[in-house]
Amino acid sequence: MTTTPEPPTAGPAAPDAVTSARAASGAVQPTTAPVPSAGTPVRDLPRSRVFSGIQPSGLPHVGNYLGALANYIAMQESHDAIYCIVDYHALTSTHDGELIRRNTHEMALGLLALGLDPERAILFRQSDRPEHTELTWLLSSVVPVTWIERTPSFKEKRRYQPEDINHALLTYPVLQAADIAIYHARYVPVGKDQAAHLELAREIVRAWNARYGDYFIEAEAVFSDAPVVRGTDGVNKMSKSLGNVIDIFAEPDVIRRQVMSMVTDTQRILRTDPGRPEVCNVCQLHRFFSPLEYEAIWDGERTARTGCVDTKRLLADRIIETFAGARERRRELAERPGYVEEVLRAGAARLEPMARETIAVCHERMGLGPVER
Numbered sequence: 532m533t534t535t536p537e538p539p540t541a542g543p544a545a546p547d548a549v550t551s552a553r554a555a556s557g558a559v560q561p562t563t564a565p566v567p568s569a570g571t572p573v574r575d576l577p578r579s580r581v582f583s584g585i586q587p588s589g590l591p592h593v594g595n596y597l598g599a600l601a602n603y604i605a606m607q608e609s610h611d612a613i614y615c616i617v618d619y620h621a622l623t624s625t626h627d628g629e630l631i632r633r634n635t636h637e638m639a640l641g642l643l644a645l646g647l648d649p650e651r652a653i654l655f656r657q658s659d660r661p662e663h664t665e666l667t668w669l670l671s672s673v674v675p676v677t678w679i680e681r682t683p684s685f686k687e688k689r690r691y692q693p694e695d696i697n698h699a700l701l702t703y704p705v706l707q708a709a710d711i712a713i714y715h716a717r718y719v720p721v722g723k724d725q726a727a728h729l730e731l732a733r734e735i736v737r738a739w740n741a742r743y744g745d746y747f748i749e750a751e752a753v754f755s756d757a758p759v760v761r762g763t764d765g766v767n768k769m770s771k772s773l774g775n776v777i778d779i780f781a782e783p784d785v786i787r788r789q790v791m792s793m794v795t796d797t798q799r800i801l802r803t804d805p806g807r808p809e810v811c812n813v814c815q816l817h818r819f820f821s822p823l824e825y826e827a828i829w830d831g832e833r834t835a836r837t838g839c840v841d842t843k844r845l846l847a848d849r850i851i852e853t854f855a856g857a858r859e860r861r862r863e864l865a866e867r868p869g870y871v872e873e874v875l876r877a878g879a880a881r882l883e884p885m886a887r888e889t890i891a892v893c894h895e896r897m898g899l900g901p902v903e904r
């Protein structure tokens with residue numbers, strides 16, 4: 532999947548996601564938490580429950596951050612936020628137990644370093660609340676197989692891991708629907724690549740409500756200003772499994788290497804050729820990391836006043852600078868033995884009553900055995 536290029540707007544865009552990128556990293560402290568949703572600014576949404584999940588793929592990357600994590604952090608201020616590291620989902624493509632364990636720890640550490648505050652939001656590991664899998668089964672009984680066979684992510688996975696089209700892969704979006712429904716979340720901050728999963732989650736709870744009576748909320752996706760962020764190959768979605776990421780927490784020289792390897796405008800062969808900033812991924816990322824200089828960067832590329840190497844160097848500097856504070860915090864947190872595990876367990880424990888209540892209601896409505904509350 533590719534990113535829709537962002538056209539130049541009147542004047543340099545100063546997307547709110549950047550404000551929070553800087554805020555989370557400690558570089559700039561904003562006075563508000565202003566990351567927008569699609570249409571409605573986050574701050575204008577009524578205070579209610581937010582849920583989102585992220586796969587334990589190790590360290591978060593720039594795509595995760597611009598697509599979703601900036602909103603995770605912003606929404607913990609204004610909503611009752613629950614964030615989950617979805618290790619059950621990871622089983623659909625990773626079969627190395629030690630790797631899942633390590634990556635779950637890394638991802639939790641990364642989220643905490645970026646500013647996720649366990650005093651304000653709940654952070655937990657999906658497999659610590661096995662009710663998610665039970666609800667998946669209960670919901671799956673209202674889901675026609677054709678709905679999930681047509682999910683873009685299932686088709687994508689079929690292409691990327693043709694040797695391993697396991698049954699869990701098919702059920703993946705039902706588990707995602709259960710994650711959201713079990714806590715009756717109203718808003719789900721996600722990147723735009725998750726739009727189809729969110730739509731399916733709404734259809735699934737609608738089907739359940741139609742059969743067993745209104746109970747679950749049809750949750751709404753909350754998108755940031757960012758498009759689906761393209762990877763360093765300039766074509767595909769930035770994704771760990773495609774090896775085309777810019778890591779947030781890598782050492783500065785690694786970030787520099789990743790940025791310098793970015794594919795830019797393939798039609799710009801000579802330094803003197805005018806570029807097409809609207810298709811150049813480097814320029815598009817400057818929109819978020821250099822909002823004040825964005826217009827000048829755009830113009831420099833279009834008129835060939837600047838070369839790709841210059842704009843890449845600047846982007847690497849900006850990304851390193853934006854996350855410098857978070858990188859430092861990650862180092863500090865990593866030195867506290869047991870801290871991450873403590874946060875994850877405490878988060879799961881706080882959610883137990885809510886998860887059990889949902890399962891109890893489902894049992895009642897669906898004619899299953901009584902659940903102790």
Ligand code: TYM
Binds near residue numbers: 585600711722757758
């Ligand atoms: P995952 O782990 O692939 O990604 C985590 C979050 O990062 C966003 N994201 C991106 N946004 C823009 N550009 C990109 N290149 C990019 N790559 C990742 C994703 O949109 C996501 O918000 N299926 C989900 C995890 C999940 C979930 C849930 C999400 C499981 N249960 C319940 C919400 C609610 C996933 O694989 O995200």
